[in-house]
Amino acid sequence: MADQVIHRTKLFNGQAVEEVHFDAVFKGARCAGCGSEKCAIRIQTFIAIADIKDQRVRDEVFDSVLKGKLKPTPTTSGPGVRAGESFACASCRKEAEIAAARCPSYVIVVIDKLVEADKPTIQVV
Numbered sequence: 001m002a003d004q005v006i007h008r009t010k011l012f013n014g015q016a017v018e019e020v021h022f023d024a025v026f027k028g029a030r031c032a033g034c035g036s037e038k039c040a041i042r043i044q045t046f047i048a049i050a051d052i053k054d055q056r057v058r059d060e061v062f063d064s065v066l067k068g069k070l071k072p073t074p075t076t077s078g079p080g081v082r083a084g085e086s087f088a089c090a091s092c093r094k095e096a097e098i099a100a101a102r103c104p105s106y107v108i109v110v111i112d113k114l115v116e117a118d119k120p121t122i123q124v125v
């Protein structure tokens with residue numbers, strides 16, 4: 001077993017890393033700008049529950065978490081909830097990133113870019 005040569009095409013049930021990433025994150029998604037199925041970026045926004053200023057809204061979020069309607073996500077500011085998710089294709093990517101950068105300061109933006117074939121996933125500058 002230790003002498004067995006593992007080829008790249010044999011990993012992940014015969015799928016390359018790019019294909020596994022696409023299936024896990026981008027499969028079935030459509031670009032918010034033009035409707036294309038070839039999405040290249042996913043933008044998720046999270047809000048920490050402690051950062052919700054309105055007490056009534058915060059109570060509703062707590063109630064939804066307790067009832068299982070919302071799944072709390074760990075953030076840098078404590079437990080939070082996902083406020084939104086959006087996809088964009090390579091053509092609409094720049095506008096999507098600009099829109100994400102305009103979010104209020106209390107919104108945590110997570111950007112997931114599609115791993116492209118023949119490009120390193122880690123770059124050293």
Ligand SMILES: [Zn+2]
Pocket residue numbers: 031032033034035036088089090091092093
């Ligand atoms: Zn697009």
